[in-house]
Amino acid sequence: MHPFALYSTVSGYATSVDNFFFALTLLSIIIAGLVFVLIAYFSVRYREGSPHSGGRRPGLELEITWTAATFFLFLFIFWWAASSELQALHAPTNTLDIHVVAKQWMWKIEQPNGIREINEIHAPIDTPVRLIMTSQDVIHSMFLPALRIKQDVLPDRYTYLWFTAKKAGVYHLLCTQFCGTEHSRMTGRIVLMTPQDYAHWTSTQQPAQSLASQGEGLFRSLGCSGCHGPNSSVHAPDLAGVYGHAVQLSDGRTVTADDAYIRDSILLPRKDIVAGYAPVMPSFEHIVSEDQIVRLIAYIKSLSSDRVLNAKGERK
Amino acid sequence: MTDITLDRLPHVEAASLSYLTEGHTLGSWLLTTDHKRIGVLYALTITFFFFIAGAAISVVRLELVHPHGLFITDEEYNRLFTLHGVIMVWFFLVPSIPTTFGNFLLPLMIGAKDVAFPRLNLMSWYIFVAAGLVTLYALIAGGVDTGWTFYTPLSTFYANGNVIAAAAGVFIAGFSSIATGINFIATTHMLRAPGMTWTRLPLFVWAIYATSVVMVLATPVLAMSLLLIVAERWLGMPIFDPANGGDPLLFQHMFWFYSHPAVYIMILPAMGVASEVLACFARRRVFGYVAMIISLMTIAVIGFMVWGHHMFVAGQSPYANLIFSFLSFIVAVPSAIKVFNWTATLYKGSITLKAPLLYVMSFIGLFTIGGLTGLFLASVPLDIHLHATYFVVAHFHFIMVGGTVSAFFAALHFWWPKITGRMYPDAWARIGAMTTFLGFMVTFLPQFVMGYDGMPRRYHVYPEQFQPYHVISTIGAVILAVAYTLPLFYLTWSLRYGKIAGDNPWHATGLEWKTSSPPPKENFEHTPVVTEEAYFYELEGVEDNGS
Numbered sequence: 136m137h138p139f140a141l142y143s144t145v146s147g148y149a150t151s152v153d154n155f156f157f158a159l160t161l162l163s164i165i166i167a168g169l170v171f172v173l174i175a176y177f178s179v180r181y182r183e184g185s186p187h188s189g190g191r192r193p194g195l196e197l198e199i200t201w202t203a204a205t206f207f208l209f210l211f212i213f214w215w216a217a218s219s220e221l222q223a224l225h226a227p228t229n230t231l232d233i234h235v236v237a238k239q240w241m242w243k244i245e246q247p248n249g250i251r252e253i254n255e256i257h258a259p260i261d262t263p264v265r266l267i268m269t270s271q272d273v274i275h276s277m278f279l280p281a282l283r284i285k286q287d288v289l290p291d292r293y294t295y296l297w298f299t300a301k302k303a304g305v306y307h308l309l310c311t312q313f314c315g316t317e318h319s320r321m322t323g324r325i326v327l328m329t330p331q332d333y334a335h336w337t338s339t340q341q342p343a344q345s346l347a348s349q350g351e352g353l354f355r356s357l358g359c360s361g362c363h364g365p366n367s368s369v370h371a372p373d374l375a376g377v378y379g380h381a382v383q384l385s386d387g388r389t390v391t392a393d394d395a396y397i398r399d400s401i402l403l404p405r406k407d408i409v410a411g412y413a414p415v416m417p418s419f420e421h422i423v424s425e426d427q428i429v430r431l432i433a434y435i436k437s438l439s440s441d442r443v444l445n446a447k448g449e450r451k
Numbered sequence: 452m453t454d455i456t457l458d459r460l461p462h463v464e465a466a467s468l469s470y471l472t473e474g475h476t477l478g479s480w481l482l483t484t485d486h487k488r489i490g491v492l493y494a495l496t497i498t499f500f501f502f503i504a505g506a507a508i509s510v511v512r513l514e515l516v517h518p519h520g521l522f523i524t525d526e527e528y529n530r531l532f533t534l535h536g537v538i539m540v541w542f543f544l545v546p547s548i549p550t551t552f553g554n555f556l557l558p559l560m561i562g563a564k565d566v567a568f569p570r571l572n573l574m575s576w577y578i579f580v581a582a583g584l585v586t587l588y589a590l591i592a593g594g595v596d597t598g599w600t601f602y603t604p605l606s607t608f609y610a611n612g613n614v615i616a617a618a619a620g621v622f623i624a625g626f627s628s629i630a631t632g633i634n635f636i637a638t639t640h641m642l643r644a645p646g647m648t649w650t651r652l653p654l655f656v657w658a659i660y661a662t663s664v665v666m667v668l669a670t671p672v673l674a675m676s677l678l679l680i681v682a683e684r685w686l687g688m689p690i691f692d693p694a695n696g697g698d699p700l701l702f703q704h705m706f707w708f709y710s711h712p713a714v715y716i717m718i719l720p721a722m723g724v725a726s727e728v729l730a731c732f733a734r735r736r737v738f739g740y741v742a743m744i745i746s747l748m749t750i751a752v753i754g755f756m757v758w759g760h761h762m763f764v765a766g767q768s769p770y771a772n773l774i775f776s777f778l779s780f781i782v783a784v785p786s787a788i789k790v791f792n793w794t795a796t797l798y799k800g801s802i803t804l805k806a807p808l809l810y811v812m813s814f815i816g817l818f819t820i821g822g823l824t825g826l827f828l829a830s831v832p833l834d835i836h837l838h839a840t841y842f843v844v845a846h847f848h849f850i851m852v853g854g855t856v857s858a859f860f861a862a863l864h865f866w867w868p869k870i871t872g873r874m875y876p877d878a879w880a881r882i883g884a885m886t887t888f889l890g891f892m893v894t895f896l897p898q899f900v901m902g903y904d905g906m907p908r909r910y911h912v913y914p915e916q917f918q919p920y921h922v923i924s925t926i927g928a929v930i931l932a933v934a935y936t937l938p939l940f941y942l943t944w945s946l947r948y949g950k951i952a953g954d955n956p957w958h959a960t961g962l963e964w965k966t967s968s969p970p971p972k973e974n975f976e977h978t979p980v981v982t983e984e985a986y987f988y989e990l991e992g993v994e995d996n997g998s
Contacts, residue, residue, distance in 0.1 A: 141904055152832050156903065159830070163823040170794055170819050174812060177797035178804060181733070188734075188801040189990045197795070198742050198788075205787045209780040209826070216830030217773050223832070224769055239609070273605040274699060276764065276839065280905025283836040287765045289700070290604065291693035294766050307914060311839035311907045313598045315609055316525050319910035 145302045145327070148223055149283040155219065159212065226297035228379070230265035232436075233258065234346070234429045237268065237275040237288045239314055240321040245429055248337055249345045254323030256308060258300070259333035265297040267394050269425055276312035279325055287312055291402075293395040300327045350434025353427055357419070371416070372409050378439040383410040397432050469872065469969040484569035485972055490555030491870070492576055497543050497551065500583060504538035505935065507531045512928040515921045519912050528911040529596035530612070536599030537590060537617060541624050542583045544851055545713060548720035549666075550579070550631060552862045553659045555870060557635060559963035559970060560653050562644025562979040567637035571630050579627040586620025589613035598909060600710075601676075603691035603702040607683040615685050618677040625670045625677075628716075632666035635659055644962070646981035653961055653985045654737060657744050658723025661751040665712045665719070669755070673709035676702060703765055707758035715754040717851055718818075719747060721858030722789055725811045728865050729793055731959040732808040733800030736986040739792040746785035746792075753782040763834045772831050779829035786822050790815060801990060805957075806880030810861035813888040817853025821846060824899065839909075841920075842902025845895045853891055860887065860938065867942065868952030872969045875945040879937070886934035893927030960986055 142157075143149035181188050233256060234245040244252040258264045268277055268288040277296060278285040281304075286296045310321035328336060344352075354360050362371035377392045385408040390396055399406050401423065404416035423431070470487045473479065480488060511531050514520050520528070554572065558565050566572050589595060593613040597606045606614050639660045643652075652660075679702070682688040689695030691702045726737045737743060759767060759775030793815055802808070824846040827833045837843060864880055867873070898906075901920035906913060913921070955964040966975050 141900070152836055155830070156827070156833055159827055159833070163820075163826070167816075167819050167823055170790060171816060173794050174797060174815065177794070177800070178802050178812075181797060181800045181802050183801050183803045185801065188799060190799050192735075192738065192795070192799055194739075198739050198792075201791050202742075202784070202788055205784050205791075209783060209787075212826060212830065213777055213780045216832055217776060220769070220773065220831040273609050274602060274765075278839075278905070278907065280836070283832075285764050285835050285838060289693070289766055292766065307905060309905065309907050313529075313600075313602070313605070313839075313909045315605060316529060316596065316611075318529070319525070319907075319912045322914075 143281055143283060145281045145304065145306065146283075146298055146300045148298065149281065151219060152283040155215065162212075226265050226295065227263045230263040230297055231259065232265050232267055232433075234433075235266050235268040235277065235288065236271060236425050236429070237277070237310070237321075238271040239273065240310070240317040242277075242308065242310075242321070242323055243426075245346060245426070246337065247346060247433065249349060250337060250340045254308070254321075256323075256325045257333065257336055258325065258327055259330045260300040260303055260327050262330060263297060263299045265295060267429075268294050268296065271425055273314045274312050275310050275314050275321065278309040278311040279306065280309065281306035281325075285311060293398060303327050303329055303332070346430050346433035347437035348434075350430035350432070350437075353423075353430055354434055357423065357427075357431075359431070362416070369415070370412060372412055374435050375438045378436045380439075382407075384408060385410045385412070394432050397435055398428055401428060401431065468971045469967065470972045471872075471969050473972045482573075484565070484573050486554050486558050486566045486569065486572060487870075487970065489572050489576055490551050490553075493546065493550040493554060493579070496576070496580060496583065497546055500538050500542040500587075501935075503587065504535050504543060505932070507538070508535040509928065509932060511535065512925045514911070515913075516918075516925050518915045518918050518921075525911050526594075526596060526611075529598075529909070530590070530594035532909060533595050533598055534590040537586060537595070537621065538583075539851075540599055540713070541621050542579075542586065544717045544855055545628060546579065546631075547717070547855060547859050548724060548862060549635070549659055549662055549716075550575075551859075552655075552724070552866060553631075553635060553662075553720065556866065556963055557638055557656060557659055558642065559869075559966065559974055560656050560961060561639065561642060561647050562962045562975065562981065563638065563642035564973050564975070566634050567641055568634050572634055575627045575630040575634070578630070579624060582620050582622075582624035582627060584620075585623065586617055589616035589620055600706060601680060601702075602706075603680065603683070603699045604693070606680055607691055615681050618680050622674050622677045622681075625674045628666045628670045632663035632670075635663040636667065639663075644979050644981055647962075648981075650741070651981055651984050653723075654726035654740070654743050654747075655720075655723035657747055658719045658726075661747045662716050662719045665716050665751050665754065669709045669712040669716070672705055673713075676705035676709070679705075700762070700765055700767065703762055704758065707761045708755075711758040711761065712751075712754045714847075714850065715750055717855045719750065721814060721818075721855045722747065724858040724862040724865070725793055725814055726796075727959075727961070728807045728811045728861050729796045730986040730988065731865070731957050732805055733797050733802050734988040734990045735796055735798075735800040736984075736988065736991050737792065738795035738798070739788075740985070742788060743792055746788050749785045750782060753778060753785075757782050760829055760834070763831055764838050769831075776829055776831050780826070783822060783825060783829065786818075790819050790822070799990070804881075806875075806877055806884050807861045807865035807957075809881055809884035810857050810864060810887075813884060813891075814854055814857040814861060816888070817849050817857060817891060821849030821853055824849065837902060839907055840902035841898040841906045841908055844908045845898035845902060848895050848898075853895070857887065857891075860884070863938070863942075865957070866963075867945070868956045869963055869968050869970070871946060871949075872952050873945045873949030874952050874956060875941050875949055879941040883934055883937045883941075886930060886937065890927050890930030890932075890934045894924050894931055895927070897921075897923045897927075960988060 142153050232247055236243040242254050244256050270288045270290045275288040276285060277288055282298045284296050284298060286294050288294060304327055306325050308323040308325045310318060361367060362369040363374050380392055381389050382392050383389055402420045404418055405414050408414050470485055514523055595612045595614055595617045597610045597614060679690050683690045689697050691697045691699045693699060730737045757775060757779045759771055760779045763772050828837060828846060867875060897920040901917045906917045952968045954968050962979055
């Protein structure tokens with residue numbers, strides 16, 4: 136494990152967070168130092184019996200000056216923090232997607248090619264990686280301190296984290312939302328490897344079907360293909376190419392078909408009805424598990440993967 | 452000095468007429484409606500809770516000396532930090548200064564005989580004691596392992612132990628808060644002595660007033676969220692459970708809608724104490740009196756709009772994050788203004804470094820560090836990394852312990868002569884003040900570093916790289932424990948052997964110092980008439996005007 140990581144160079148984002156942190160620390164030391172020095176200085180200079188005691192002090196002009204100065208200083212810090220936050224908000228579109236399912240008290244990881252891991256994430260550097268996360272029970276939180284990122288993991292909902300690491304190594308993976316008895320043991324490692332090592336690692340793991348092909352099997356066995364298949368007589372939306380695209384809904388809204396949307400469509404099919412279709416799909420709540428949903432999404436995603444997507448999610 | 456029409460009784464007679472000698476039976480205390488006696492009852496009660504919660508965290512701190520723990524299980528560890536948090540927040544910090552010094556001083560400071568509703572005041576104390584005992588029972592017998600935050604669905608479906616009883620205890624305590632808040636608001640509005648205008652009120656009264664408003668407005672929301680937990684856990688009503696269409700984040704929104712303003716319930720009275728003590732020992736008016744009032748009220752109002760900064764990584768909209776971040780920076784401005792004004796109060800003063808002033812200086816120093824690290828946590832990218840780490844633990848302990856508890860001790864030492872009529876040994880008290888500051892810094896400074904390095908809070912076992920910080924922190928906690936116990940000895944000693952204080956040992960302004968020490972049951976022989984502004988110390992007289 137990385138021994139001492141007060142300044143992280145594991146990703147460009149982590150370094151920018153650290154630069155901001157140390158700049159703010161310096162500023163804070165100056166402000167606090169000024170207050171402490173003044174209090175000490177005044178305590179000596181104006182001690183009881185001092186000839187300097189008494190006399191007129193400045194009033195409103197000083198009050199207005201430091202109020203305005205503080206306000207603009209804080210506004211500047213906010214602007215700095217907010218702008219760096221906005222830059223990191225959206226993941227690139229070509230991410231390597233790794234699924235994470237949290238439960239008391241372990242992390243279940245599924246690589247895109249179907250490799251399963253427990254409390255360990257292998258990921259390549261120099262590649263945008265996205266974690267698609269959900270929980271089977273309480274709220275957990277995925278904390279990768281070396282990458283300076285964290286996101287709560289909620290039941291019945293997807294949340295995401297993304298990063299592009301640039302330095303290989305083994306780093307902490309910690310749960311930071313108190314989740315019950317063994318919260319402090321819900322820890323693990325993230326293993327960042329060069330793309331070559333990552334390819335080598337995936338090939339040496341026991342051969343597994345990729346998530347997408349497992350999903351294809353489920354798609355048939357659960358009966359999805361009966362309606363959504365190309366030869367079906369039921370009027371249901373064609374799922375090829377739908378992932379990552381805008382979908383027009385019957386109530387006039389337009390949503391992007393992302394992981395959360397597909398998950399909702401499986402569990403709560405009446406929530407978002409696609410325009411032009413009847414609400415005939417039954418709910419698969421309590422029928423499919425989180426793990427199976429992950430596979431189904433991977434399959435639906437694979438139906439779009441042969442098409443190149445640009446940033447707006449439109450076909451080229 | 453102030454011009455106050457007030458006939459004082461001779462000392463000999465005054466001593467025999469103090470509120471302390473108005474009856475010696477247990478019944479005369481338990482059935483009293485005298486705000487001063489109720490203040491003393493509260494002081495004894497919260498001191499008890501303070502040491503219970505302190506004992507719990509002492510075990511936790513010792514346990515953390517070793518990365519794999521020393522002598523307790525995960526379950527016991529979780530229950531101990533939950534006990535520490537629940538008791539410290541709701542049964543020490545929230546009631547601390549308002550119920551003790553607020554109760555004792557508010558009527559004295561505005562020249563009233565008692566609070567507006569004396570019997571409601573006594574009832575508040577009984578509700579508080581009942582709530583405290585229910586909660587303590589729940590936390591000790593059976594235990595609760597949710598942390599003081601009761602996050603759902605952990606608290607509703609997964610946690611073991613007496614969650615319902617603990618939530619009920621805190622729910623009941625809320626009524627005590629609300630009743631006290633209403634009482635203080637009514638008292639401040641209705642019972643001010645002739646001439647005691649709003650712009651002549653001591654800043655402590657303003658602080659208690661602002662706190663009371665927050666208490667009355669925020670506490671019902673806590674009550675609702677706790678009630679909903681009970682409804683879901685006990686009756687199975689689907690509210691926060693996502694499997695039944697509920698939203699677990701709804702709880703967090705409701706909880707922090709109370710619990711962020713609750714931070715201001717804890718710190719605003721401390722700010723009031725700091726102003727009183729600084730003015731007295733600098734012999735000057737508090738610098739920027741009006742700015743101080745505006746700051747207090749601004750904090751009280753904007754404090755209601757920043758709760759989302761506890762939820763930057765919880766899964767709320769990133770744009771909501773930015774709005775809450777912005778508002779959090781805004782609420783920090785008046786706090787900074789107050790620090791500058793306190794510092795400037797010393798300017799051209801005549802300063803004596805007595806124990807209360809040392810405690811207040813320690814308050815200002817620790818509050819400044821706590822406030823500045825708050826800016827780190829208000830910044831979204833830094834909070835994403837620091838959320839739920841020891842950095843946050845250190846930050847809020849600087850505010851609540853460094854700030855509120857230091858101010859509580861300052862108040863205790865400043866008004867002790869008024870409350871008991873006796874002086875304590877100042878040298879011991881100064882040693883106590885400096886030991887507190889030292890112990891506090893050693894305990895909590897390393898927590899900032901390990902927090903930034905990634906040490907999560909609420910961890911029983913932890914990666915070995917963090918051990919040195921934990922060891923230093925535990926050593927600091929030992930120093931802190933000594934520092935907090937020390938006043939128990941010399942203050943108790945002073946009750947019997949301390950020098951007789953006299954009416955006004957600090958030569959302070961303020962109506963509470965115009966009556967005898969300890970004050971008579973009715974506070975004043977005749978209703979005082981106020982003709983001067985607050986803090987008209989002798990050094991103000993040499994100015995052109997009192998500004």
